[in-house]
Amino acid sequence: MRFKKLLILSPAFPDEMNNSIDGIFVKEQVGCIKDYFEEVHVIAPNTIWRKYLQKRYFENYSWDNVHVYYPTVANLPQPYIPQQLKKLWIKKLTWDIQNLIKSELIAFDLIHAHYTWYPGALAIELKKSYAVPVVITEHTHITLRKALEKRDPNFLDTWQKSDAIICVNQNDLSKFYYYNNKSFYIPNGFDEKKVKEFDKTKCREKLGLDREIKILFSLGTLSEVKGHSFLIEAMKEITRKRKDVLCLIAGSGPLKEKLQRKIDDSQLDDQVKLKGFVTNEQVCLLMNACDIFVLPSLSESFGIVQVEALACGKPVVATRNGGSEEIIISEEYGYLVETRNAMQLAEKIIQALDKNWNEKVIREYASNFTWEKISKEIVSIYDDLKEGIHE
Numbered sequence: 001m002r003f004k005k006l007l008i009l010s011p012a013f014p015d016e017m018n019n020s021i022d023g024i025f026v027k028e029q030v031g032c033i034k035d036y037f038e039e040v041h042v043i044a045p046n047t048i049w050r051k052y053l054q055k056r057y058f059e060n061y062s063w064d065n066v067h068v069y070y071p072t073v074a075n076l077p078q079p080y081i082p083q084q085l086k087k088l089w090i091k092k093l094t095w096d097i098q099n100l101i102k103s104e105l106i107a108f109d110l111i112h113a114h115y116t117w118y119p120g121a122l123a124i125e126l127k128k129s130y131a132v133p134v135v136i137t138e139h140t141h142i143t144l145r146k147a148l149e150k151r152d153p154n155f156l157d158t159w160q161k162s163d164a165i166i167c168v169n170q171n172d173l174s175k176f177y178y179y180n181n182k183s184f185y186i187p188n189g190f191d192e193k194k195v196k197e198f199d200k201t202k203c204r205e206k207l208g209l210d211r212e213i214k215i216l217f218s219l220g221t222l223s224e225v226k227g228h229s230f231l232i233e234a235m236k237e238i239t240r241k242r243k244d245v246l247c248l249i250a251g252s253g254p255l256k257e258k259l260q261r262k263i264d265d266s267q268l269d270d271q272v273k274l275k276g277f278v279t280n281e282q283v284c285l286l287m288n289a290c291d292i293f294v295l296p297s298l299s300e301s302f303g304i305v306q307v308e309a310l311a312c313g314k315p316v317v318a319t320r321n322g323g324s325e326e327i328i329i330s331e332e333y334g335y336l337v338e339t340r341n342a343m344q345l346a347e348k349i350i351q352a353l354d355k356n357w358n359e360k361v362i363r364e365y366a367s368n369f370t371w372e373k374i375s376k377e378i379v380s381i382y383d384d385l386k387e388g389i390h391e
Contacts, residue, residue, distance in 0.1 A: 004038045007108035009119035014059040028191040032375035040066045045073040046188035094125040120158045133163040133385045141301035144268030168302040188302045189374035203289040214245045217290035222253030227296035232340035250275040287312040297321045299376045310366035
């Protein structure tokens, strides 16, 4: 016998048309998990700051048996806010969510929260009132490390009181197991419907790209942690040795102008292009059009984009960022380099461009990370909790 009605708590969740893609991996996971439930309710609070100052409005919507809600809540306390005020904020947030549950007649017998703070902490508060099991998936890497270093009670208490913890990074499993022996490693996945293999030449034609050149593709928020500055540095070295390489970097973020200046100052305007925000369709075209996918991140808990690239048969050159080591486990799939090392990155990219890769082997490996397979592992944890209740 299984749980019938699932409540998902997430700090972000894409809108109906995926115009906002924050939390897209949660939505993709829900897209598979929903088939195991009669109803799935998703609550993704929208802060006053995001709604009124950033003008990011979200409307509730439903598809199939999934119902998505975006209640407006007070802003999340910043890291320097005293712990006692954070606790008061969680109490207020719990009260707001309980009112939403009551007004919308939301019924659930299981809660799955994505991230410990704050959805996990919120889930534990709701557990007190509704007496349902709580599963938490922790997706962070840097935030997790800082929480452990500071022994942040908002994290430690939440882990100890949860019924199961899922971490997407295998190296983190022992850290959680210390606080809760119901801890499991389950990686993130990719959406087979979104990421498909297409002919490279046809994709390049659609994108207006030269079919003869070598193309590097990188996708991620333009922020310090994603390491794009080191990729641009690497391109300086690559272009000294090869003139047939184009690097495309997709994504938006606060470093856009700084990175563009670096490209201009390095006289790489023709070799490195910032593509800005790209749609799912464009991502698929770019993945298939490229020769090598590059992930130069300084830190990753998992790195879904590299699995999406592998699913298109593309080898990956990534840094040892905490997550990529668990994905690029063989040189059949790509190469790993140290973080912040532009020269080593350039060397491995050139080596990757010269290698004859077996795309079939790469795609077969990536098939282990489909959301369909990953969701079965998650549901097995749900089922174990249900059996435990009836023992």
